[in-house]
Amino acid sequence: MLGALGAFNSIELSLFDLGSDPKEQENVLEKWPDTVAYRTAVAQEYREAIGDSHTQTKGKEVRR
Structure with missing residues (x-):
């Protein structure tokens, strides 16, 4: 599929705390x-x- 950032086949699930991590450096998914x-x-x-x-x-x- 072609998205805004180019072609991709899968999307890795992630979660970020944008209040304390606006650059999305730490994935807090497991927390x-x-x-x-x-x-x-x-x-x-x-x-x-x-x-x-x-x-x-x-x-x-x-x-339809």
Whole structure:
């Protein structure tokens, strides 16, 4: 897929505390598992609703 930064095949999950780390140097993914689980679940709900070309998920709420 071609994104704003060029071609990519996978996206590595990451989480940054922009308040204390605005340059996104420290991935705090493992420090906040509940936050990651919640945000991942919300993202999946949106994928199912509107679709996602990267994961090839067809949206259930897309008008045709």
